Amino acid sequence: MKNPVDEKHLISPFLIVPLMYVSMVGVGVLNFQRELAEHAGYNAYISVVLAGISIHLILWMIYKILRSNQEGLDVTAINKTCFGKMAGDIINLAIVLYFCFGAYIEFGAYIEVIQLWVFPSMKILPISIILVLLIYYTVSGGFRSVTALSFFGLLITLIFIFPQNLLVLPYAHPLNLMPLFNHSITDILLSSKSMLYQFMGFEALLFFYPFIKSPAKSQKWAHLSVFFITLMYLMIIINTFMFYSEGQLREIFWPTLDMLKIIEGPVFQRIEYLGISLWLIKILANISLSLWAACRGMKSVFMIKPRVSLLAFLVGILILEYFMKDRTIFQWNSKFYSDIGLYFIYGYIPILFVVTQVRKKLE
C-alpha cells in the first residue's frame, strides 16, 4: 500500500531533526539539574548518558513497530490490528489523552516561568488566550506549519544555548565533578528516571511517521538528533555542575536561567528576559506538536475533524490553566505525567514492539 497521506502534506526526512528537538527539549531544560542531582549528586551526568542510550533503544523499537506493517500506518492503526477494535481504541484514546496532558504540562510550566521571572503580577488568562490562539493557528495549519515552527524553535534556542554555556566558562570549577564515581548504581538509575522526563515527547513520532517522505530514510536523522540532544543535555549538566557548588545547586530552582544572570552585555544587562522570550517559539512548537498528534489520533480513532478536537483541547487547557492556579497541584500533575510517560515509554512501547514482531513472524 502506498502512503495514505497526500504528497503535499509530507516533509523531507531530515526535517525530523527539528521535530525531535522541540519534542525532547522542553521547559525542563531550564530546571532539570536540581532534581537530577538529588539522587546521584554530581555523578548525575552518567544518568544523562544512560537515559540517552535507553532512548536510542526505544527509538529503534518505534521504527521497528512502525515498519512492521505496510508503509504508512500510524500507531492507531497498529493498535487496532494488534489488540482488536475495542481494546485498540481504548489504548488509542489513552494515548491521545497522554499527548494532550503533555501539552498542558508544557504550557503550564512555561506560564510559571513567565510569572516568576518576567511579569510577576500578570494575570494568567490574557497571556494564556494569546498563546492558545497562536497554537491554534499553528496546528490548524497542518503538520507542515508545525514543522516550520519547530525549525525556528530549533534555530533560535541553539543560537542561545551554546553562547550561554561558553560565557559562563570563566566561572567553572572543574574540581566539582570529582570524584568521578562515588554514588551507587541505584542512585544513578534513580537520577536517570528523572532525566527521562526531559526526553519525553519524542513518542509523537508514532503519529507523524506517515507524514515523512520515505520514512525509512529518517531513521538515521532521528538517531542523530537523539545523539546530539543527549550531548547537549550532557553539556548543560556538566556546565551547571561546574558552575554551582553542590550545596548551592540545592537552593536554586531554575539553574539554567540563574546561570544567565552572570552574563552582562553592553546593552543588555540581563539576558534571561531575552532568553525566556525567545524560548516561547520553541515551547509553542512543542505544544503544537503534541496537540497535533492528539488531534491526529482523534481523527483516526473517532473520525472527529481535527479542528473540532483541537478547539476542545485548547479550551480544556485554558480551563485547566485558569482553575488550577495552585502550583502544588501543578507540580503533582507534572509528576503524574512523568510517571505515566515512564510506563508509556518503557512499558507500552516494548510490549507493542514484541507483539508486532511476533505477529510479523507468524505471518
Next chain:
Amino acid sequence: MYRMKIFPVIILCAVLSACVDQKVVNQICLIHALSFDTVENGIKSAVLISHFKELGKTDLEVLYTESNSNISLPRINTLTNDPLERGQLKMLLFGKTHAEKGIGTVIHHFLRDPKTSSRLQLGVVDRDASEVLEIIPKTQEPFFLSDMIQQNMRNGNLPLMNLHQSLFNYYGEGRDMFLPYFKLDHGEVKIDGLALFRSDQKVTEISMKDAFLLKMLIQNSKNGNYRVPVAGRASNKQGENFILLRSMHSKANYIVNIVNPIPSISIRLKLVTELQDVPDWVDLRSEEQIKQLEKTMGSYFKKEIEKFLSLLKENKVDPVGLGDLVRSRSHEWSAKDFEEIYQAIKTTVSVQVKIANNGNG
C-alpha cells in the same frame, strides 16, 4: 487566504509584546546599594537611591529605616514618592557587628530574588555600614563601591568576587566565603583587605597583602601587586630594600599526597612577575642577580604563604577550598569530619618565581 491569515498573526505578535508592568525610568527610584547594621532592637538598613531627572543628571539620596526583619524594602517604600526598583542593585554592605552575627538570611534572600544580578557585590565595613553609604552621594557615582571592587579585582589584589561566587563558597562544602573589607579613613572609603567568614559569620580580616596570597592560591593573580623585602647590601637609606612587583601570571597546582586519615597537600605555585620598583643597588642587567632575586622572592613567598595558611587554620576558615580539594580526591567525605582535622592537615608550599620584565633599565 494567505492575506486573511497574515493580519491576525501581526495583531497577535503586537499583543504578545504586551504592555504590562511598565517602568519608565524617571518614574521609579532605582536602588543602587543597600546596607545592613545591627542595632539594639533589630536591624538598621540604609539604601542609596537615585532619582533620574534628565540625561546625565541623577540625584543620589540615602534613606534609613529600622526594623526587626532583615529585608525592609516595604518600609523604605513609605519614604519615597516613586516605586522602588531593585534591578540595578549593585552593592550590599554589612556593618561589622552584623557580619559577625551572620549574614546568611540576607544573602539567601538575594539568592532567591530573580531580579538581583549575580554580579552584585557584597562587602563588610569596619564600622556601621551606613556611614560608608553616606559618603557615596558626594562622589555623584551611584556604582562607586561596586566599581571600586571591580577595578581592584581586575587591576589589584582582590580575587574574583560577586554574589554568585560568595554563594558558591557559602553553600559549597569544604570552602568558606570571603568579602572585601572597607575602611573609613579621613572621610574616604578604601578597601582594606578581605573579611573571612566561617559559615555566614565573619571571623577575621586580612590585609591587602594577604589578599594577594589568597588570590594567587585560588586563581590567576594577574595584575596583583606585592612588596618583597630583600636583605642585601646595607643601604644608607632606610626603607629602600623592597622590591615592588606586579604579577603577570600565576598558577597554583595542588597535589594531595595522602588523603586518609590526615590529608597532606603540596601546593606548587608558579609566578611570573614584572618588577615595578627595585632598590638602586640591584643591577637588573646581571643574570646572576636576577637569579638570586628570583630565589629570594620564591623563598619569601613560601614563608608568607605558609604563615597565611597557618593563620587560616588557626581561625578555622577555609577560603582556599582545601576541604573541597580533599573531597574531590576521596571516595567518602564529610564536611563535619574535615572541620575537625582541618587544623592538623599538612601543607607544603613551593613557589617558583620568574622575572619576565624588568622595566626600562
